[in-house]
Amino acid sequence: MKAHQLSIYNSMSRSKELFQPLHAPNVGLYVCGPTVYGDPHLGHARPAITFDILFRYLTHLGYKVRYVRNITDVGHLEHDADEGEDKIAKKARLEQLEPMEVVQYYLGRYHKAMEALGVLPPSIEPHASGHIIEQIEYIKTILDAGYAYVSDGSVYFDVPKFNADYGYGKLSGRNIDELLATTRELDGQSEKRNPADFALWKKASPEHIMHWPSPWSEGFPGWHLECSTMSEKYLGQQFDIHGGGMDLKFPHHECEIAQSVAHNHAPAVRYWMHNNMITINGTKMGKSLGNFITLEEFFNGSHPLLAQAYSPMTIRFFILQAHYRGTVDFSNEALQAAETALGRLLDSYRRLADLKASDTSTVDVSDLEARAYAALDDDLNTPVLIGVLFDAARIINAVKDHTATATQADIDTLRSLMDTFMVEILGITPQQGADQSSMQPFHDAVDLLLQIRADAKSKKDWATSDLIRDRMAAIGFTVKDTKDGAEWSVSK
Numbered sequence: 001m002k003a004h005q006l007s008i009y010n011s012m013s014r015s016k017e018l019f020q021p022l023h024a025p026n027v028g029l030y031v032c033g034p035t036v037y038g039d040p041h042l043g044h045a046r047p048a049i050t051f052d053i054l055f056r057y058l059t060h061l062g063y064k065v066r067y068v069r070n071i072t073d074v075g076h077l078e079h080d081a082d083e084g085e086d087k088i089a090k091k092a093r094l095e096q097l098e099p100m101e102v103v104q105y106y107l108g109r110y111h112k113a114m115e116a117l118g119v120l121p122p123s124i125e126p127h128a129s130g131h132i133i134e135q136i137e138y139i140k141t142i143l144d145a146g147y148a149y150v151s152d153g154s155v156y157f158d159v160p161k162f163n164a165d166y167g168y169g170k171l172s173g174r175n176i177d178e179l180l181a182t183t184r185e186l187d188g189q190s191e192k193r194n195p196a197d198f199a200l201w202k203k204a205s206p207e208h209i210m211h212w213p214s215p216w217s218e219g220f221p222g223w224h225l226e227c228s229t230m231s232e233k234y235l236g237q238q239f240d241i242h243g244g245g246m247d248l249k250f251p252h253h254e255c256e257i258a259q260s261v262a263h264n265h266a267p268a269v270r271y272w273m274h275n276n277m278i279t280i281n282g283t284k285m286g287k288s289l290g291n292f293i294t295l296e297e298f299f300n301g302s303h304p305l306l307a308q309a310y311s312p313m314t315i316r317f318f319i320l321q322a323h324y325r326g327t328v329d330f331s332n333e334a335l336q337a338a339e340t341a342l343g344r345l346l347d348s349y350r351r352l353a354d355l356k357a358s359d360t361s362t363v364d365v366s367d368l369e370a371r372a373y374a375a376l377d378d379d380l381n382t383p384v385l386i387g388v389l390f391d392a393a394r395i396i397n398a399v400k401d402h403t404a405t406a407t408q409a410d411i412d413t414l415r416s417l418m419d420t421f422m423v424e425i426l427g428i429t430p431q432q433g434a435d436q437s438s439m440q441p442f443h444d445a446v447d448l449l450l451q452i453r454a455d456a457k458s459k460k461d462w463a464t465s466d467l468i469r470d471r472m473a474a475i476g477f478t479v480k481d482t483k484d485g486a487e488w489s490v491s492k
């Protein structure tokens with residue numbers, strides 16, 4: 001175990017807190033996962049990448065992390081409401097598929113996109129539909145404790161009673177009185193004693209295709225319940241970190257808190273972490289706004305708003321250039337800048353292999369590692385960490401270009417820094433996706449051309465060597481002769 005002062009921002013206390021796990025070296029991490037009824041998009045990428053960094057860093061520090069990320073494959077009704085049609089069931093009905101065919105199809109696409117983005121798979125990926133029995137048992141306990149009531153085959157959580165005993169709305173800072181005053185009357189709400197009450201179990205209407213037997217009705221669990229139930233099943237009644245997007249604070253996480261406190265008489269979660277949202281050209285992403293871009297469209301550049309394709313590593317790097325609690329705005333300009341910066345970083349990483357050690361050093365690499373750890377320990381400050389990596393890249397380039405010298409120890413420090421912080425923790429790898437592996441034959445071919453040119457020069461065959469240089473320049477290559485041979489780059 002590395003002794004570290006890792007601080008994380010706890011959304012509940014609204015302050016940075018020193019991370020102290022309940023049962024070190026074990027850490028329980030739960031993150032709200034995707035609802036699988038459509039293609040994965042940017043909104044899926046940010047929480048997955050944010051908590052991938054946390055997962056990777058905690059693992060690096062020596063913790064044994066059990067990372068649970070659920071799959072919402074049942075009961076996800078229209079947003080923020082207990083009414084409406086389950087979106088998976090709706091897709092299944094429209095496409096004449098079994099609901100589980102819809103789930104399987106989109107889950108496969110989600111996994112593929114996450115792998116391309118360099119997101120490590122969690123330890124457990126439980127499906128809501130696979131935990132109906134546990135959810136029914138959970139509801140029974142809340143009913144026995146007096147914080148829920150049955151109404152016409154459905155079961156609702158009694159928010160005012162819970163609020164009187166424990167307080168409701170602490171995470172989101174919502175005022176319950178205000179909430180009760182402003183909550184709209186919704187269709188079918190007459191079943192509820194109070195508009196703020198939320199469903200733990202819903203009786204299925206005859207056309208509802210996903211339903212299960214329960215003591216109250218043939219029906220399905222409310223959306224919020226799966227996270228309380230599955231986090232307890234796999235991480236215990238109390239666990240370390242619960243993560244998710246900021247948009248889930250209310251009502252989803254607030255309802256999770258109410259459920260688990262009613263169930264266990266104590267809060268389940270010790271640290272709440274939320275990533276901020278993504279906008280596209282300054283506006284919120286939405287199907288109706290025409291700016292809803294799937295990850296696949298980013299990877300192949302097929303959406304009309306995109307000037308080009310962006311590799312999964314460019315998307316990952318771009319997201320990590322912002323702190324997870326800050327907003328990220330996607331635009332072609334910003335993505336192109338990220339692509340260029342990422343290319344520079346990866347170029348320097350490749351050049352590490354060619355560095356020649358000197359007996360004396362003119363570079364100072366002594367504080368790089370400490371600065372890298374300090375950035376991550378400060379609530380996973382990835383933009384500051386990336387700045388440290390660029391400092392290392394500048395040193396690598398200077399040594400490669402012979403404007404500075406480094407000892408073997410310096411070079412070893414630079415390699416260890418890049419391997420640990422860029423590859424292992426930020427998950428930025430030259431092999432990932434389309435970035436480098438598919439480009440390798442291209443690099444080899446250009447090197448071969450330059451080798452032929454060098455051979456021509458050594459035989460004083462100036463016609464051939466000039467022809468290669470001029471033709472390459474016409475295509476867009478910049479070739480620079482150095483005392484070790486030639487270096488090239490592509491000027492766009």
Ligand code: ZN
Pocket residue numbers: 031032033227252
């Ligand atoms: Zn959840």
